[in-house]
Amino acid sequence: MKVTAAESFVLEVPVGGAIADSMQSVERLEFVGLRVDTDAGVAGCGYTVTVGAGGKVLQAVLDSLYIDELIGEDPRNVRQIWSKLYHGKAHWIGRAGATTMAQAAVDIALWDILAKAAGEPLWRLLGGAHAGKMPIYNTHAGWLNYSVEQLRREAGMLIDQGYRTLKMKVGLDDLSEDLRRVAAVRSEIGDGIDLMVDANQKWDLRKAQEAARRLADFDVKWIEEPLHPDDVRAHAKLREQSTSPIALGEHVYSTHMFRDFIERNGVDVVQVDVCRIGGVTPWLQVASLAESFGLPVCPHAGDLMQVHQHLVKAIPNNWLLEVIPLWEAGPFEHQIQLKDGYCLSPEVPGASTDFTKEAFARFRVS
Template identity: 40%
Template sequence: MATITRVELQMVDLIPKVKRVDAIQSFVSQETPFVTIYDSDGAVGRGYSYTIGTGGPSVMALLRHSLAPALIGRDPDRIEGIWRDLLFMTHATAVGAITSLALAAIDTALWDMRCRKAGLPLWKAAGGSRAHVPLYTTEGGWLHLETAALVDDAVEMQARGFRGSKIKIGCDHISEDAARLAAVRAAVGDGYEIMTDANQGFTLSEAIRRAQLLQEHGVGWFEEPLPGDDVGAHVELSRHCTVPIAVGESLYSVSQFKDYLQSGAASIVQVDVARIGGITPWLKVAHMAEAFNVMVCPHFLMELHLSLVCAVPNAKWLEYIPQLESITTEPMRIEDGYAVPSNAPGLGIHWDSAGISEKSLFSEIVTEGS
């Protein structure tokens, strides 16, 4: 039986190529923790997660002082057991973002190792439901952009074969959101999907008010209309809104998704592999959503989510927000607006190891006794 002998920890801060502003924040950097796991047979697996500009050092501290040392000597094939043990080991800080992000970096590394050993790409090892998935873009729909820029980007992406665009909403007055949506709809026509995202910026009354506007423009979904921890408010909103309610990027446990699904508070699940704690719980949420006949459309991390949405049968879209070009050797494959997962064994991400090391703000190796 192979055992884990060494864990390498690194963190890179990736600066977005474009300005990203939504209703509550500006996305100025992506602190990206990496975990690389080595076993006694010489196998290697690399995983990662992310923060939006803050919290990265706290994630690295939890990995260094608690989680990475607990991996030494473990059987890397027992992914479910390791994930559960690490969760209970950190029960005083779970459920929460820092713990989930740390667990995700480890869990994705273990899945990468498993797939490499098996000679399988993740999208097949985790289910193999489909060989490609349609893309929608968020990168040209940020809240600070002028209406003309929103229109230009949507038209360009439509010409490239993309099937939809996400427009950030939450302008000071509903009329401003209305004008932006109307302009994009007029430019792309009825056959192109428009999603909207409020980034938790509304009160219940304002979300109910703006729901009517979204219905008028045939919007595909109303994303994060309210604070993610208020399930009851989402239930009430769903009673007033025929547009599908999408939530998930601000939820950090399988049980939180269970509460939304059981109460009918969301009709689209946007589970984020980093914020839920890894591939292991991501698949649980996706299959649970399938049991409720609910679609999965994950948040961010397109390079990793590509394999996962192709693994399960109830994932319709992949969100296009590029962020890893500076630390990968090959881009995500796109054909006529569809993302195509890699058939290489592992996560399907072609890392530039030298580039990661060069850009790393934190680097440490954990071994037995260290």
């Protein structure tokens, strides 16, 4: 099997209503990716996601650094191709950020081809360590632009839908206001529902230490991204003092950086994101590393769950799958299926990454 052609694309998809965390307010997402064709008649689709800016930069990386290098390659040699691209033209200007996110789109497309050629969903091709329903947690009810009343209402609705684990955003300038909002949600959901909080890198070490101490009153199951994502030392120091577990990985772009966080005891819950780490190939490496240290993997939903619904089922150290259901019917041909607080197992061959023709016609901008 040989790659015969590849074409990049950018889709701009509205999320249906503004959502906000401590970093930004988001009204649309950019899906940046490529379709890869082979001489066997099997085509793969891969993508990465930005929050409404930078998509053309990622497309330029695909067009100028990666696509020509794919032509003539056998997609079955996916790990060799990953290494070739990583150590090739992009190595001197990247190794993280835009180049890694663009490489993720390539790698996902190749794994999509392999699963389709095998006639299996990706999770089964990768070994199927977890064949049953996957427990999920919902972030969509906890945005910072929601009022306290809306937080209560949304949390109650999710519990009625079968969710037993929720996450909400923190990171306001006034920590007391964060705590008031957390208290309101905890009061609404009771003690039987797990609750996590996500600061999106807002705090310095001093404020994170104070927040961790005061959040202990609400039995949060983890504090996510409390600090700058490159500061291994500060995370390790915070973890020494916090009674709540520390979760991170959304903005960690290399296996080496995950190694440092894990070895220096800076993380309890590994949230490796397939779109940020460079694709399925390094994602599996990070998951294996976490397993060797006895740490669970709960991936960040940077792919809008389409690929991660496969990956969490392929590893033994999964815990929860994050979901952010932004649409009634999303842009994918085979949208993730959620029911009663679980993700149902996808059975269609591939990585669930193909977009509908309607989505391309309506949202493609490049």
